[in-house]
Amino acid sequence: MKRWIKMLPLLAAILSMTVVAKAADKPSVIRFVVPGYVPEKASPTQLLFTVVWEQGLLQQEFAKDGIKIERILTKQAGPGVNEAFANGKADFGQCGDFPLTVGKAGGLKTKLILGQENGSTTYIIARSGTGIRTIQDLRGKRIGYQKGTNSQPAIIKILALNGLTLNDIRSVNVTVADGTAALVAGTVDALLSGYDRPLVHQGVAVDVYNNAKQDYDSRGKTGLIVSEEFAAKYPDITKRLVKVFLRAGYYASQEKNRAALNATRAKLGANYTQAVQDWVGQDLKVKFNPLLKKSTVDSYKNLQQFALKNGLIRQGFNVDTWVDTRFQDAALAELGLQNYWDR
Amino acid sequence: MRNIKWAAIVLGALLVGNVDLHAAEPTNSGLPEAQGIVTESQNAEAAAATEADAAAAAEATNKPVTRAELDGINSQLAILNDQLNRTLSLNTASTTRSLKIGGTLQTRYAFLDSNDTKGATKTKDASGFSIPAASISLSGSLRKDYADGRNLDYAAGFQAASGSSWNLQVTDAYLKYNILPTLDNEKPLLYVQVGQQKRPFGVEPLATEDKQPAINLATFAGTGGYSLSTRDIGLQIKGDLLPSVDTGYGYRVPLIEYSLGVFNGSLQNAADTNRSKDVAGRIAFNAPVDYNSDFRGLTVGASYTTGQGDYATGGTFGKASKTRLGYDISYVASPVGFTAEYVKGRDDHGIDLKSAKPVRTAGYTLTFFYQWGEQFLKSVRSQARADDWWPTTYQPFIRYDRWDPDTAIAKNETSIWTYGFNIFFAETTKLQLNYNVSEIKDLNNADVKAAGKGPLRKHEVAAQFQYGF
Numbered sequence: 001m002k003r004w005i006k007m008l009p010l011l012a013a014i015l016s017m018t019v020v021a022k023a024a025d026k027p028s029v030i031r032f033v034v035p036g037y038v039p040e041k042a043s044p045t046q047l048l049f050t051v052v053w054e055q056g057l058l059q060q061e062f063a064k065d066g067i068k069i070e071r072i073l074t075k076q077a078g079p080g081v082n083e084a085f086a087n088g089k090a091d092f093g094q095c096g097d098f099p100l101t102v103g104k105a106g107g108l109k110t111k112l113i114l115g116q117e118n119g120s121t122t123y124i125i126a127r128s129g130t131g132i133r134t135i136q137d138l139r140g141k142r143i144g145y146q147k148g149t150n151s152q153p154a155i156i157k158i159l160a161l162n163g164l165t166l167n168d169i170r171s172v173n174v175t176v177a178d179g180t181a182a183l184v185a186g187t188v189d190a191l192l193s194g195y196d197r198p199l200v201h202q203g204v205a206v207d208v209y210n211n212a213k214q215d216y217d218s219r220g221k222t223g224l225i226v227s228e229e230f231a232a233k234y235p236d237i238t239k240r241l242v243k244v245f246l247r248a249g250y251y252a253s254q255e256k257n258r259a260a261l262n263a264t265r266a267k268l269g270a271n272y273t274q275a276v277q278d279w280v281g282q283d284l285k286v287k288f289n290p291l292l293k294k295s296t297v298d299s300y301k302n303l304q305q306f307a308l309k310n311g312l313i314r315q316g317f318n319v320d321t322w323v324d325t326r327f328q329d330a331a332l333a334e335l336g337l338q339n340y341w342d343r
Numbered sequence: 344m345r346n347i348k349w350a351a352i353v354l355g356a357l358l359v360g361n362v363d364l365h366a367a368e369p370t371n372s373g374l375p376e377a378q379g380i381v382t383e384s385q386n387a388e389a390a391a392a393t394e395a396d397a398a399a400a401a402e403a404t405n406k407p408v409t410r411a412e413l414d415g416i417n418s419q420l421a422i423l424n425d426q427l428n429r430t431l432s433l434n435t436a437s438t439t440r441s442l443k444i445g446g447t448l449q450t451r452y453a454f455l456d457s458n459d460t461k462g463a464t465k466t467k468d469a470s471g472f473s474i475p476a477a478s479i480s481l482s483g484s485l486r487k488d489y490a491d492g493r494n495l496d497y498a499a500g501f502q503a504a505s506g507s508s509w510n511l512q513v514t515d516a517y518l519k520y521n522i523l524p525t526l527d528n529e530k531p532l533l534y535v536q537v538g539q540q541k542r543p544f545g546v547e548p549l550a551t552e553d554k555q556p557a558i559n560l561a562t563f564a565g566t567g568g569y570s571l572s573t574r575d576i577g578l579q580i581k582g583d584l585l586p587s588v589d590t591g592y593g594y595r596v597p598l599i600e601y602s603l604g605v606f607n608g609s610l611q612n613a614a615d616t617n618r619s620k621d622v623a624g625r626i627a628f629n630a631p632v633d634y635n636s637d638f639r640g641l642t643v644g645a646s647y648t649t650g651q652g653d654y655a656t657g658g659t660f661g662k663a664s665k666t667r668l669g670y671d672i673s674y675v676a677s678p679v680g681f682t683a684e685y686v687k688g689r690d691d692h693g694i695d696l697k698s699a700k701p702v703r704t705a706g707y708t709l710t711f712f713y714q715w716g717e718q719f720l721k722s723v724r725s726q727a728r729a730d731d732w733w734p735t736t737y738q739p740f741i742r743y744d745r746w747d748p749d750t751a752i753a754k755n756e757t758s759i760w761t762y763g764f765n766i767f768f769a770e771t772t773k774l775q776l777n778y779n780v781s782e783i784k785d786l787n788n789a790d791v792k793a794a795g796k797g798p799l800r801k802h803e804v805a806a807q808f809q810y811g812f
Contacts, residue, residue, distance in 0.1 A: 033722065039729035073727040079593040080722035086592070087677060087720055102591030106635040132718045142490070142526070148590040172526050173593075187489045311591060314633070 021031070027234060029068040030058070033090040036073030037269075039179050043077070044196050044270040046222065048116050048288070051248045051264060051343055067213070076295035077102075077175065079148040085110060091230040092241060096120075096150035097221045101303050104322055105313040111231050111302070111324040114224040114242050115290040116249075119216035122154040123277055124209040125197050127183050127191040135162040135209055143333050144172045144179040144188035146147050150220035151192040153303065155312055157218075158209065182293075196270035212278070216286055217299040224290075231324070243331035246290060250337060252287035289341040292325050358454045405712070440497075441483040444812075445772075447552050449475045451807040475807070476740055478514065478552070485518075493526035498540075506566065511610055515540060523582070528595045533582035536604075539574045539611055543581070543602030543625040544646040545684055546671045547708070548572040556710060557761050558740070558807050559778045561685045562746035563706025569667055571686075573599035574611035579604025585631070592634035593721075599629045600644075608650040617662065621650030640676040643670065646686075654692050663692035677719065681711045687750075702752045712740035718767045738765040748785050757783045771811030779803040 042050045066332055072090060074080030078099020078193040082341045084109050104110060118328050124143075126132035132141065135158060145151035159165055172176070172179075183205060184186045190208060193292055199205035211219055222268040224245060231238045252261055258279065266272040279287075300319050307313040332338050348529045372749035409781040436442075454470040479501050486495040500515035517538025525532060541549055548564040548571035564571045583597030601624070607613070608621035627644035630636070651662045666700030669686035685707040692702065723734050734760045742761040749755060781801040 036727035039727050041727065073725060074722040075725045075727055076722050079591060080725075083634070083720060083722040085716075086743045089720060089723055102589075103635075105791050106589060106591050108635060147528075147588070148593050153592060170526070173528055185489065200556055202578060281523060 007214055024241065026065055026237060027067060027091070027230070027329050028064065030237070031070045031072065031084075031089065031091045033074055033084040033093040035075075035077040035081065035095055038075070038104075038141040041268050042073060044268040044275075045096070045120060045194050046094060047116070048248050048252060048290070050268060051252060051261075052123040052244055052263065054267075055248075058076050058241070059170055059245045060340055062237075070298050075177070077146060078178055081107070082148075083109060085225070085227060088227075088340070090227070092224065092226050094222055094224045097223055097300060097303055098150045098153050098307070099148055100225060101300060101307060102148060102313055104305070104317055105307070105315055109228040110225040110322075111228055111323050112223050112292065112327075113226050113238065113327050114245055114323050115292055115296050115337075116222035116224055116245075117286040118149065118212075118219075118221045118289060118296075119282065120288050121195055121212045122158070122220065123193045123195065123197060123207060124158070124190055124195055125183070125200055125205040126208050127186070127188075127199075127205050128203065130189050132208055133206075134157065135164065138169050138190060139164065139303050140170070141189040142170045142172050142187070143190050144174045144182055144190070145192035146175050146179070147185055149172045152312065153310075154211075154307060155192055156200070156213065156221060156299075156306075161266065183264050189225060189260060196265075197274055198271060198312065201271050201274065212281070217295055221296070235327070239327045239330050242327040243334060246328070246331050246335055246337065250335070250340065253285045253341070255284055257269065258284060259288075260320075274331050282308070285341070289342060290328075291341050291342045292323050292328060293341075347443075357479060369523070376655075386516055395404050405572055407520040412675075414536040427592030438483075440485055441487070443482050444479070445482075446477070446479040446793050447809060447811045448477045451475055451805055453802060453805040454777055455594060455803045456595060457802070473505065475506075476502055476504040479502075480515065487523075493521045493523075494525070495520050510534070513539060514611065529588050531582060531584050531585060531586055532595065533580070534804070535578065535580050539576045539580045540579065541572065542577075542606055542621075542623040542648060543574050544571050544623055544648055544667065545602055545625075545669050545686065546642075546682055547684060548646065552809065553734065553771055553811055556712060556765060556803050557763055558775050559759075559761070559779065561684065561706070561708040561744050562757060562759065563684075563708070567702075568688065568706055568733065568746055569688055570610060571667070575606040576613075576615075577604055577613070577620070577624075579606075580610065587631045587633075589633040596629050596631060596639075598631045600629065603623070606650075608652060616653045617664070619651040621648060623648035625779075637676075638672055642671075642673050642675075644671045644673075646671070652692070663690065665690045665692075678715055679711075679713050681709070683707070683709045704746075704748055705750055706744075708742060708744045710740055710742040712738055714738040715765065733769045734766040736765075738767070739763065740765070756787045757781065757785060769810075773809050775805075775807045775809060777803075777805045777807075795807075 032049075034046050034049050036046075037043060039055040042053065053071065056340070062069065072084060074084065077081065077094040081090070081093045082096040083102065083179035084101055085093060086106075093110075100110075100112065104112075108195075124135070125137075126137075130141070132138060132312075138159075143155065145155050152247075155169075155171075156166060159168065172182070174182050174188065176193065178190045179188065183191045183199060190204075197205065200207055224242070226238055227242075251257055262272060262275045262279070297319060300323070304313070304316055304319060307317055359800070361606045371796055372717045376799040392396070420775040451473050452471065453473065480498065481494065481500070484494050484496050484756055488494050496519040498515045498517055498519065500513070501511055502514045503509050503511045515538075517536045517540045517806070519536045521532070521534045523531060523533040523683070545564065547555065547561050559565070560572055562568045570692075579602055581599045581600075581602040585598035586595055587598065588595045604622070606621045606623060607615040608619070609615050623646070625644060625646040627642050630638040630641040632638045647665065647667065649666040651664050652665050654661055665687060665688065667688045669684060671682070673682040674680050675682070685705075687703065687705040690704070691700070716738075717734035718736035726732075726808070738764045740761075742759075742763065744759040744761065746757045749756070763780045764776045765773050766776075768810075778799070781799075783799040784797075
């Protein structure tokens with residue numbers, strides 16, 4: 001066989017490795033990554049996304065352009081959102097402010113374009129019979145939480161408020177789903193959790209602590225990011241998507257919709273009673289103020305400093321250049337909502 | 344007739360009730376669907392609808408349950424409980440300890456063409472379907488340490504392969520104990536394994552079947568080389584040091600990974616024939632970088648093994664030492680990556696064992712790949728989805744494999760170019776397409792001798808489904 005014939009497979013392989021980019025003025029699909037644990041449902045902590053998705057608002061907005069919406073429900077929570085962006089598999093995503101901060105500090109090429117929910121309450125529950133009743137009782141115990149999510153800074157802050165550090169407890173890195181099973185099995189003694197605490201409802205665990213009375217900015221929040229490439233290539237599409245989320249935020253921020261929102265949280269698999277109790281005393285207009293206002297940006301800066309101080313990230317970044325309010329401001333003007341939320 | 348009337352009335356009532364129920368279901372929580380600003384009237388309508396729904400739901404929630412309804416539910420629960428227990432006892436395998444069952448099967452079609460024109464060996468050009476190997480693995484924990492994760496695990500594997508005349512053989516058979524706690528991923532790991540297992544050497548010899556890119560093993564790793572992928576019986580300690588954790592991705596990478604073991608040296612399913620033991624060790628250095636770094640997946644390693652074997656030649660018995668030294672560098676990332684391994688060996692088993700004439704051998708392989716798809720991304724792979732869905736990945740690759748059975752003899756090497764394309768289209772399942780171009784110069788090779796006119800050249804096209812469970 002002639003040598004050039006032998007080289008044909010090599011040539012074919014090289015050609016197959018060539019990705020031909022096709023220029024277009026609009027994407028064929030928008031890929032949105034969001035935490036989710038129950039099949040086909042986003043995490044109960046991602047309420048605005050659920051409101052948007054359940055009502056088909058994104059699909060309606062982009063159907064006339066023939067743009068499909070692809071939803072990636074990652075069980076890896078915030079770390080999964082970051083992984084999807086790092087590998088170019090997502091255009092938009094939302095998760096907690098801590099994983100967003102860690103991802104950006106690690107070099108992700110994203111822009112923070114909108115807030116979501118403010119003041120998420122962190123709960124600590126303990127297995128019944130362990131005798132754990134206070135934060136001080138956690139000393140020497142195995143505490144489950146997922147590193148890389150909002151739970152990580154939360155446990156550090158909660159311990160610090162009570163004169164403890166991570167060295168005083170035994171950290172066990174588990175997802176919410178695995179942590180629930182671990183608490184029952186006895187692998188962990190206590191668990192950081194969101195408001196949905198089925199084990200408490202079942203009497204298997206007891207509430208030890210929650211930070212519901214802290215101000216909104218010092219508790220966890222969620223945010224919406226876009227890849228820099230997508231935002232630069234499709235600014236109008238990005239603005240339209242932000243507009244959809246602002247409309248959802250407007251709906252969620254109204255007190256009259258509280259019951260419907262709690263019903264939506266229950267549909268996500270959360271305990272309805274616990275969902276209702278979680279929002280007692282919470283101002284929905286503050287909680288669902290999605291604007292990247294000064295206090296929000298400052299809280300991201302504070303979080304970054306906290307992460308640096310505690311060795312959770314290796315390097316800082318410029319929060320001011322990460323935050324991009326162009327889409328938010330343009331969408332607000334089109335909606336006539338410039339003066340609706342506090343800024 | 345009277346019964347029919349009653350049935351019609353009841354059925355009608357049920358249908359009406361069903362219509363009412365559907366009417367009462369919220370079809371829209373009131374979110375505005377039109378473009379532009381949300382109007383107050385829209386919002387008021389939405390609010391009224393949701394409040395009515397909420398009130399109806401609350402009323403239904405607060406309605407007391409009657410004794411008859413409660414008895415009915417209890418009766419249904421008892422029936423379900425009985426059905427569940429019966430199903431479990433009939434259809435669920437029972438083990439004394441935790442058990443995970445897995446397995447891998449291969450189905451291949453190969454077409455071979457060579458320049459061998461002699462009748463006896465020409466038959467080896469025969470093409471057709473085959474099942475090269477079928478294996479099953481069992482693993483689990485004998486002791487779960489909830490406090491520290493110092494688990495005692497076991498692994499057992501069985502394989503029937505064409506290379507072993509389809510006799511079912513034990514592959515893995517070992518106990519593993521985690522000496523250090525495993526619950527904190529920021530701490531180093533250390534564990535000990537005793538039993539039949541792979542010796543710590545190289546990259547490809549240690550890769551499980553589902554992670555190997557090409558259908559055929561690199562020559563140095565297979566039975567035509569140093570048999571490095573074959574198990575041996577012994578004890579080894581494995582661990583890592585200085586782990587780095589990128590919490591933003593749940594990514595853990597230790598700076599140093601090490602393994603050191605003592606083995607019979609007689610390979611798998613064979614008793615030792617002498618008192619000497621083979622020693623094998625490997626150390627690897629991983630790039631201590633964050634997940635988003637371009638250097639993630641870069642590893643440099645070195646492996647060494649030495650020992651003595653018994654040889655019998657012409658009624659003469661003796662011992663001869665053997666050593667293997669390997670270096671490797673790999674970059675396993677997405678979308679591009681490569682692996683490169685070089686191994687050299689020395690066997691003191693000349694024809695006259697007393698003179699211990701050494702034979703030096705060497706082999707190396709280079710593999711470059713490009714891949715696109717989502718199968719290896721945790722975020723995409725482990726989605727909360729209800730259907731049997733799995734992301735795909737496509738992986739073209741090129742490999743060069745070279746083996747020198749005696750470095751003292753010139754022009755006796757074997758070289759193989761492989762052009763491949765892997766399609767990962769379901770969990771643990773892939774379709775492998777390989778085109779192998781081999782040139783064998785070794786005069787001790789029976790096929791080369793039979794060809795009788797210099798190097799033996801082979802062209803093989805093979806397609807293989809490898810599927811696991």
